[in-house]
Amino acid sequence: MTKQTKPEALRKTPSIYPTKTKLQITIIFFVVLGFYLFSMVWTQREMVGGFGDALGNMYTVIEKFFPPNLEVIPKVWEAMAQTIQMAVIATTLAAILTVPLALLSAQNITTFKPLYLFTRTLLNTLRTIPDLVLAVIFVGLFGVGLLPGILALFIFSLGILAKLISETIEAVDMNPLEAMRASGGNIFQVIYFGLIPQVLPQFTSFVLYVFEINIRASVVLGLVGAGGIGLVLDQQLGFYNYPNAMAIIILIFIVVIVIEFISNKLREALI
Amino acid sequence: MSTYSLPPKQPKSTSKKVKRILILLAVAAIYIWTFLGIEIDWGRAFERMANNFDRVVPKLFNPDWTATSEVALKIWETVLIAFAGSLMAAILAVPLGFLAAQNMTRSKILTAVGKWILSAVRAFPDIILAILFVVAVGPNAFAGVLAIAIGSTGMLGKLYSEVIEAIDMKVIEAMEANGANKIQILFYGVMPQIIPEFLSYAIYRFEVDIRASSILGIVGAGGIGTMIIFASSNRNWNEMGLILLAIIIVVTIIDFLSARIRRKIV
Amino acid sequence: MIEFKDVGLIYPNGTEGLKNINVTINDGEFVVIVGLSGAGKSTLIRSINRLVTPTSGSLSVDNENILDYRGSDLRKLRTKIGMIFQNYNLVNRTNVLKNVLAGRLGHTGTLRSILNLYKKEDIGLAYESLQRVNIGEKIYNRADELSGGQQQRVSIARVLTQQPKYILADEPVASLDPPTSHQVMTYLKKINKEHNITTIVNLHFIDMAMEYADRIIGMRAGEIVFDGPASNVTEKTFEEIYGRAIREDDLRGGAKES
Numbered sequence: 001m002t003k004q005t006k007p008e009a010l011r012k013t014p015s016i017y018p019t020k021t022k023l024q025i026t027i028i029f030f031v032v033l034g035f036y037l038f039s040m041v042w043t044q045r046e047m048v049g050g051f052g053d054a055l056g057n058m059y060t061v062i063e064k065f066f067p068p069n070l071e072v073i074p075k076v077w078e079a080m081a082q083t084i085q086m087a088v089i090a091t092t093l094a095a096i097l098t099v100p101l102a103l104l105s106a107q108n109i110t111t112f113k114p115l116y117l118f119t120r121t122l123l124n125t126l127r128t129i130p131d132l133v134l135a136v137i138f139v140g141l142f143g144v145g146l147l148p149g150i151l152a153l154f155i156f157s158l159g160i161l162a163k164l165i166s167e168t169i170e171a172v173d174m175n176p177l178e179a180m181r182a183s184g185g186n187i188f189q190v191i192y193f194g195l196i197p198q199v200l201p202q203f204t205s206f207v208l209y210v211f212e213i214n215i216r217a218s219v220v221l222g223l224v225g226a227g228g229i230g231l232v233l234d235q236q237l238g239f240y241n242y243p244n245a246m247a248i249i250i251l252i253f254i255v256v257i258v259i260e261f262i263s264n265k266l267r268e269a270l271i
Numbered sequence: 272m273s274t275y276s277l278p279p280k281q282p283k284s285t286s287k288k289v290k291r292i293l294i295l296l297a298v299a300a301i302y303i304w305t306f307l308g309i310e311i312d313w314g315r316a317f318e319r320m321a322n323n324f325d326r327v328v329p330k331l332f333n334p335d336w337t338a339t340s341e342v343a344l345k346i347w348e349t350v351l352i353a354f355a356g357s358l359m360a361a362i363l364a365v366p367l368g369f370l371a372a373q374n375m376t377r378s379k380i381l382t383a384v385g386k387w388i389l390s391a392v393r394a395f396p397d398i399i400l401a402i403l404f405v406v407a408v409g410p411n412a413f414a415g416v417l418a419i420a421i422g423s424t425g426m427l428g429k430l431y432s433e434v435i436e437a438i439d440m441k442v443i444e445a446m447e448a449n450g451a452n453k454i455q456i457l458f459y460g461v462m463p464q465i466i467p468e469f470l471s472y473a474i475y476r477f478e479v480d481i482r483a484s485s486i487l488g489i490v491g492a493g494g495i496g497t498m499i500i501f502a503s504s505n506r507n508w509n510e511m512g513l514i515l516l517a518i519i520i521v522v523t524i525i526d527f528l529s530a531r532i533r534r535k536i537v
Numbered sequence: 538m539i540e541f542k543d544v545g546l547i548y549p550n551g552t553e554g555l556k557n558i559n560v561t562i563n564d565g566e567f568v569v570i571v572g573l574s575g576a577g578k579s580t581l582i583r584s585i586n587r588l589v590t591p592t593s594g595s596l597s598v599d600n601e602n603i604l605d606y607r608g609s610d611l612r613k614l615r616t617k618i619g620m621i622f623q624n625y626n627l628v629n630r631t632n633v634l635k636n637v638l639a640g641r642l643g644h645t646g647t648l649r650s651i652l653n654l655y656k657k658e659d660i661g662l663a664y665e666s667l668q669r670v671n672i673g674e675k676i677y678n679r680a681d682e683l684s685g686g687q688q689q690r691v692s693i694a695r696v697l698t699q700q701p702k703y704i705l706a707d708e709p710v711a712s713l714d715p716p717t718s719h720q721v722m723t724y725l726k727k728i729n730k731e732h733n734i735t736t737i738v739n740l741h742f743i744d745m746a747m748e749y750a751d752r753i754i755g756m757r758a759g760e761i762v763f764d765g766p767a768s769n770v771t772e773k774t775f776e777e778i779y780g781r782a783i784r785e786d787d788l789r790g791g792a793k794e795s
Contacts, residue, residue: 032358039355042348043412043493061407085305092302128522132398132486132496133515136503140327140511143319147311176639179626179692182586183699184616184643192651193639197631220398223489224503237402249399256394269290277657278634278664281677 068246076232076248080255083228086146086221087214090153094161095207101158102165103191108174123166127159131217135226149226153218157210164206165199172198208263215259219252327508334516335509342498342510346517349494350525352412352487353480356419360480361473363424368431375435375461385432392425397483401492412493419480419487426479430472431465438464471533478522478529485518538564539585539703539735544594546580546759554580555591556759564702567729568737569750569767573779577759578739582705585737586618587611598703616643619696619734621725623708625688629681633672633691636680637663640698659698666697670724686717693724704728706738710745715790718742722749742789743775 104110105119131152138148177194185193222230229252236245369375371385401418408414443460451459488496495514502510539562546555555577562568570578583589584596587603595602603614619640627636641659642650649655667673670690680688689709696704706725710718722738726749729736740746746753746767753770755763755778763770763778772783779787 036355036358039351040413040416042351043355043416061403064406065403081308085309088301088305089309124523124526125519128482128519128526129515130482130486130518132489133499133518136499137327137331137511137515140503140506140508141320141323142316143323145311145316146309147313147316150311173629175622175624175626176628178588179620179622179695180639180642182588182615182618182620183640183695184612184614185639186612186642186647188647189642189645189650193631193635193642194628197628201630216396220396223398224500233399233402242406245402249395249403252396252399253391253394256396257390260390260394266294269294276664277661278667278673278676 064242065246067243068250069241069243070247070250072236072244072247073251076229076251079222079229079232080251082146083218083222083230084215084255084259086149086153086228087211087218090150090157090218091207091211091214093150093154094157094210098158098161098165101162102169105162105166106169108170108172109191109195123159123162126155127163129156131156132220132224135221136224139225144225144227146227149218149221149228152221152226153214156217157214160213161206161210165203168199168202168206169195205267208267212256212260212263215256219256326506330508331512331515333509334513335507336513338498338510338513342495342513342517345488345495345498346485346521348412349484349488349496350481350521352415352419352492352494353477353484355416356484357423357473357477357480359416359420360423360427360476361469363420364427364431365469367424367428368435371428371432372435374438374440385428389425389428389432392421393429395422395425397422398487398490401487402490405491410491410493415484415487415492415494418492419484422483423476423480427472427476431469434465434468434472435461467536471536474529474533474536478526481522481525485522538562538597538599540597540600541584542595542597544584544591544596546584546589546591546593553759554589555584558594558761560754560761560764562735562737564735565729565733566735567726567749567751568735568754569746569752570737570739570754570756571741571743571746571775571778572756574741576756578741578756579707580759581756582707582737582739585703585705586615586620588620612643616699617701618703618705619699619701621689621692621696621704621706621709623711625680625685625692625712627680627688627691627695630679632677632679633667633683634660634663634676636691637667637695637698640666640695643699662700663694663698666694667691669697669728670694684717685713686720689713689717689721690724693721693728697728701734704734704736706736708739708741710740710742710789718745718789725749742787743772743783744788744790746770 101119101123105116105123107116110116110119134152134155135148138151142148142151172195176198177190180190180194218228218230219233220230222228222232223234225231229248233245233248233252236242236248367385367389369385371382371389373379373382376382376385397418400422401414404414404417408417438461442464443456446456446460484494484496486496486499488494488498489500491497495518498514499511502508502514541558541560544555544558545553547553558581570581572578580589584591585598587606591604596604598614598618603611606614628639638655638659641655641663645655645659664673664676667676670693672687672690672694675683675687675691680691683691704725709725710721713721722745725736725738728734738749747770750767753763753765753767753774754761755774757778757780763774775783775787
């Protein structure tokens with residue numbers, strides 16, 4: 001909308017927008033609004049009692065969930081630990097395997113175009129599949145347990161991580177790499193000395209970020225039988241034992257916050 | 272050739288060394304704990320895989336086309352859930368974003384409160400929110416809309432506040448010097464600087480929400496996820512193949528469109 | 538000795554980078570190549586260490602045709618040719634000593650270098666090289682903490698550590714201010730004389746070329762249009778090479794008044 005060539009400060013001139021832009025924006029606004037209203041009607045059409053009732057319900061629900069039964073926490077602690085362990089293993093595997101994949105899908109390193117396009121497309125497709133769908137399929141293959149959960153998380157995070165890192169690689173300064181080539185370094189030495197120092201901080205930061213995502217994802221994988229705390233939560237909900245469910249939700253909430261906090265501190269220490 | 276003098280050793284502060292060792296120890300401890308704690312029955316898992324492989328994988332690649340209309344309807348619902356949810360979030364996140372931006376509130380306490388609310392909201396996985404809303408409003412698509420709306424608000428609010436914190440404050444200073452009031456500054460000084468980024472993030476969040484809303488049906492919150500859970504409990508892998516294909520296509524299209532629109536905006 | 542015989546280079550997009558180059562550079566010479574940007578100076582020197590590959594003719598270094606070199610032959614060739622770049626090409630996040638040690642990569646095995654197991658002599662050599670360009674006290678600073686002139690000196694130290702027979706410098710002073718430019722050129726000249734390293738420098742500043750070169754090669758549109766000792770060169774020669782009158786910005790200025 002605004003011309004990029006204009007310096008920051010000039011952009012704010014309260015210009016009278018041309019009629020064409022005005023018209024365009026009005027149309028877009030009404031299309032978005034119309035689609036929104038349509039979505040709201042559509043998604044509420046199966047709802048008994050409509051929106052007003054729902055608000056009333058909300059209150060009853062909050063009552064049902066409270067007070068949470070905190071006594072259940074020691075019993076579910078093991079499942080929570082499993083969830084975290086799943087995330088640790090999946091993140092580690094993804095971090096290792098992402099290195100070759102990211103190199104192969106970075107245009108400035110993989111100059112052989114068909115190979116680069118192949119890995120790119122593969123990763124892009126991989127990233128469209130939601131983690132839970134992967135979990136459903138792996139549970140179908142391996143049966144209920146931790147292994148399908150780990151595999152689902154691993155594949156899911158591999159897609160994200162490889163994309164983020166290949167973009168980082170594409171943004172590096174290629175000049176030092178040229179210098180190392182000119183002084184007779186082989187491809188491994190060029191990558192190790194020219195590339196890795198440039199991407200290592202972002203790499204660690206992205207791995208930690210993906211770890212956070214995996215913690216959150218591994219919580220819910222249990223809902224489809226892939227082990228961990230989600231499985232327990234699903235059972236409690238199945239028994240309509242809402243105070244227990246609430247205690248588990250609170251536990252999840254605290255664990256996620258604590259891990260995010262640690263991961264943030266680690267990131268600050270490393271960069 | 273070995274008569275060169277060696278360079279002096281690099282002076283390293285002990286606190287840095289200690290810090291590094293502590294981090295290493297912590298990481299090692301996590302790994303030991305993980306590998307001791309995790310139990311996988313490899314034998315059984317692989318036995319099952321050997322048995323199931325033929326029953327699952329080839330069928331995934333052989334979609335059941337008779338379910339096309341039903342899948343199309345549910346995917347459509349998924350898009351609607353994501354759209355309504357992310358639009359709600361895009362609006363809800365604005366006041367929270369301003370609250371959490373240091374340069375707008377000019378109060379440490381308010382900023383901290385805003386940041387806390389946002390990170391608390393973000394800590395809830397979307398699907399947990401969906402569970403809560405399904406209980407509240409019943410097992411329908413609107414529960415999904417609410418889950419997406421709340422879930423996205425946390426992340427969008429954080430991104431918004433970062434955008435606001437990065438704006439050029441000189442412009443605002445100049446306007447203050449001109450005697451503009453707070454509302455005028457907001458509309459003429461702040462808004463033009465943040466709107467492109469806000470829109471871009473909101474559209475990006477829609478991309479994320481399409482993925483998120485496609486699984487909400489697993490807990491009864493509408494969309495294609497409903498079919499995923501049926502197909503998996505019926506072991507109807509042909510239908511799962513079609514669902515998977517539909518998700519891949521829709522997500523790819525939306526990613527593509529969103530990337531194009533965002534490139535135009537910013 | 539470097540010998541170009543009928544060397545030509547056509548880029549994949551059809552641009553003709555080099556045309557019919559015939560030139561011999563003798564050991565120990567300090568040659569400056571001048572020409573406008575796009576004249577082919579950079580392509581010419583990058584052919585010598587095969588960062589670009591000529592498409593016709595023959596190019597020999599120490600009487601061996603290097604044009605069909607691949608793999609380990611090519612790396613061996615590159616270890617004896619050091620190169621200095623306009624933008625210094627240091628790894629910004631890495632410290633100075635490691636950047637300089639990168640000059641030893643070609644002499645060090647992959648495993649050894651990846652495990653940071655440089656030989657003691659190599660580390661000593663790197664340190665001595667840094668001292669030669671008077672920057673020995675900065676070894677543990679990160680490269681991006683240094684000024685442009687200091688970074689270029691680090692990159693000279695990197696080349697020295699490589700112990701090359703030839704040094705190629707591609708516009709080494711284009712990003713520097715006049716006093717620093719003279720400092721860098723003085724170091725290059727000193728190294729050329731003291732170690733008898735054949736040095737080829739690309740420059741577009743006329744005054745610097747005249748001041749430092751033993752021999753000047755002029756290029757225009759991929760061809761060599763002048764080749765002779767610096768003492769024979771006048772402003773008129775440059776006007777012929779450039780194909781236009783000399784302008785203010787063709788001069789670096791700040792020549793040694795001190």
